[in-house]
Amino acid sequence: MLEETQDTEEIIERVAALDIGKAEVVCCTRVHREGSPGRRMQEVVTYPTMTRSLLGMCDHLRCLGVTRVAMEATSDYWRPAFYLMEAAGFEVWLVNARDVKHLPGRPKTDKLDAVWLAKIAERHMIRPSFVPPREIRALRDLSRYRTDLVAACTSEKQRVEKLLEDAQIKVTAVATDIFGPSGRDMLAALIAGERDPKVLAQYGRRGLRAKLAELEEAFTGHFTDHHAFLLATMLGRIDAINTDIAAIDARIGEEVAPYADAIARLSEIPGISPIAAHVIIAEIGLDMTRFPTAAHLASWAKFAPGAKESAGKKEGRGTTGHGNSYLARVLGNCATAAGNTDTFLGERYRRIGRRRGKKKALVAVGRSLLVVIWHLLSTPDTRFHDLGSDYYDTRIDPDRRKRNHIRQLEALGFTVTLAPA
Secondary structure (H helix, E strand, O other): OOOOOOOOOOOOOOEEEEEEEEOOEEEEEEEEEEOOOOOOEEEEEEEOHHHHHHHHHHHHHOOOOOOEEEEEEEOOOOHHHHHHHOOOOOOOEEEEEHHHHOOOOOOOHHHHHHHHHHHHOOOOOOOOOOOOOOHHHHHHHHHHHHHHHHHHHHHHHHHHHHHHOOOOOOOHHHHOOOOOOHHHHHHHHHHHHHHHHHHHHOOHHHHHHHHHHHHHHHHHOOHHHHHHHHHHHHHHHHHHHHHHHHHHHHHHOOOOOOOOHHHHHHHHHHHHHHHHHHHHHHHHHHHHHHHHOHHHHHOOOOOOOOOEEEEOOOOOOOOOOOOOOOHHHHHHHHHHHHHHOOHHHHHHHHHHHHHHHHHHHHHHHHHHHHHHHHHHOOOOOOOOOOOOOOOOHHOOOOHHHHHHHHHHHHOOOOOOOOOOO
16 A cells, blocks of 8 residues: 655755865755756865855855755864854755765765765755754863863873882772872872871871771882872872863853753753753753654664664664764763662663663663653653652553563463463
C-alpha cells in the first residue's frame, strides 16, 4: 500500500556552497536560468579567508539573491565564514563532512567539492548540524574552557604524585588528598628544605593525627633539591590554574544569570548539580524546537543505539557512536551521581548495572536524563517529579513481570510450565 511521505522535490532556486580551507575558500553559486525551466547557472570563485574578502563574498552572494549557504565543518576554519554570513542574514547550514564525503569514481578537488556540495544542498539531500545562537556559544566557550582547565589541573596533580613516587615519598598511600590544607603544608615544608619525617608528619590535621606513625614511615625517602624544584613548579601551575578556574566560574555566573530559572529546574533532577546544569545548557541550548522530540535530542547526543541492519541481521556491536564529548562527560558524571540516590533514576541505574554492567547503565540513565531535560526545557512551567525508587516494584504490572521472567528463562533453554490457578 502506497503511503505519502514527507519528502519534497523542491529545488532551492539560489544556493551557494563553500569548501573552506585555512587560507582560501571556494564558493560555488548555483541559480536558476531565466526563461529555461530546469536549467541552472553556476559560478565558482575562490576568495581569501581574510575578513574583508569574506565580507565582499557576502555582498556578491546578496547581489545574486542567494538565500541558503552550505558549508562543510572543516576543523575550526568554518567559524569566520559562518559567523559573518549569519550576521549578514543568510540561512547558513553547517553540514557534517561524513554526509558529503568523497564518492569513489568522482574526481576530487576543492572546486569540485564545492560544486558537489552545492548540488546536494539545493536538493535537500543533507541536514544542517546544530549550531547554537551567539549567547549560548559564548557560554559554551567558557564552560568548555573550564572543563579543559580542570583536566589540566588533574594532569598536573597526577604529575605531583608521580614525582613523589620517584622520591620514594609514599604520602599518597596514607593521606586521601595531598592537596588539602594538611597536604599542602607538608609539600611546602618539603620544598622549603625540611626532610625530617617526624617534623613533616606533625603537619597532619584532624583525621591524619591518628596516622602519625604511618606518615613518618611514608616520608622516609630520598627527596632531593631536584624534586623540590619540580614540585614547586608543579604546585605553582596548579595554583595558577585554580585561579583561572575561579575567574571562569565568575564569568560563567554572569553569563547564566538570564537562565537562572532553567538552571534551578534542571538542578532538581537527581545527579545534576548547578555546574552540570551550566554545561548542559551550554551544549544543547534552551530552544528545544531544534529537537522535535526527546528522542531526537538523545539521538543527536548519541545516547541512542544506531540502526545498522543488513539482510535482516543487525550488524555492529550496538554502540551509540561518538557525539558531543563535553555533553557525554557531564551526563556520565550525572548518571553516576544519580546512581547513588534513592530515586527512580538511582534504582534504574542499579537495576541495569546488575544485569548489563555499569557502562550500559550510564548510557541508559544518561538517555533518561536527556528525556527529562528536554521536557523541562520544552515546557518551562513544568517541574521535575520523581517516580520513586519503588516504581519498578509497585507500578509495573505483576503479570508483565512474570511474562518477562518466563521469556528470560526460555531464552536460557528452560521449559516453563505454569501451574493452574
